[in-house]
Structures are given as structure tokens and as C-alpha cells.
Amino acid sequence: MGSDERAIREVHEAWIDAVNAGGLDRLLALMADDAAFLIPGEECIGRDGLSAKFSAAHRQLRIRCLSELMEVVVVGEVAYTRSRDSLAVSPRAGGDEDRLAGDRMTIYRKQPDGRWLLARDANVLSPVEG
Known part of the structure; x- marks a missing residue:
């Protein structure tokens, strides 16, 4: 595995640790300024939309996310991951x-300082029956 x-x-x-802890500031530090999120049944939202949605959710709900990375592909300054989330x-x-x-697919961009930040995220989470 490369660096x-x-x-x-x-x-x-x-990211998953911050989601579980309700750490909005930590999430914001992990995403690009132009980050975009695709959520089933909703319009695409950016950083501000995610901030509002995340804060409101954590005020009302206890959220526990588990995520297993299934694939990581790096192509130059861009990378994507595919994960199975619950x-x-x-x-x-x-x-x-x-x-x-x-499943969730996330696109990352490498920054000039070498950090990788979340740029795009799309999930197809749906209710689990039973």
C-alpha cells in the first residue's frame, strides 16, 4: 500500500470517527471548500448544506456509522473510494x-500541501428491513 x-x-x-462523535469542525477540516454531497431523494448540497443537516441531525438523533472500505483507487492527484456503510x-x-x-463512493483531491480532502460524496443508503 502506497503512502x-x-x-x-x-x-x-x-471522517467516520467525526460522524459518530458529532464532530462537525473535524468534518469541515476533512473536506474541500467546494465539496458536494449526493444524498438519495435530495438535491445536491455543499459544505453549508451539510453543516446545517449534520448539526440538526445530531441535535435530535444518536448516530452510529460503521464503514468498511472496499476499494481505494489513486490516479495522480485524484482518488476514489467505495465503501459499504451502515x-x-x-x-x-x-x-x-x-x-x-x-454503498458510498467518495472522491478525494490531493491538496498542494499533500493532504487529501473529500471533494465529492454519494451514497445509496436505504432502510434495512427487519
Whole structure:
């Protein structure tokens, strides 16, 4: 495994850790200024849209994400990952837990300082029955 692939794997892990901890500032530090997120059934959102959505979700919900990297491909200054994700989401006020699962594809860009930042993210998570 090369140093770029290792760095991307570390960013992926840091992203999931930040999601689980409700660490919006940590997420923002891992994404490019022009980051875009594709979410099933919604319009594409950028950093500001993700910030608002993430903050609102974490105020109302307990979120636990598990993510297994299935593929990491680096091509010069751009890379993509494919992961299998599962989310467990439960209301902070109490109530039933919902589960979502599916695949996610993320595109990263290498910055002039050598860091890899999330540039695009698309998921096809859907409710898990039963």
C-alpha cells in the first residue's frame, strides 16, 4: 500500500470517527471548500448544506456509522473510494432505532500541501428491513 492510499484510508477513518462523535469542525477540516454531497431523494448540497443537516441531525438523533472500505483507487492527484456503510439512528428523546445500509463512493483531491480532502460524496443508503 502506497503512502497516498494510506493517507486516504486515514481520512476515511477520521471522517467516520467525526460522524459518530458529532464532530462537525473535524468534518469541515476533512473536506474541500467546494465539496458536494449526493444524498438519495435530495438535491445536491455543499459544505453549508451539510453543516446545517449534520448539526440538526445530531441535535435530535444518536448516530452510529460503521464503514468498511472496499476499494481505494489513486490516479495522480485524484482518488476514489467505495465503501459499504451502515447507520444506526435513534431519537435522543427515545424511540425506535432505524437502520440504513448501502454503498458510498467518495472522491478525494490531493491538496498542494499533500493532504487529501473529500471533494465529492454519494451514497445509496436505504432502510434495512427487519
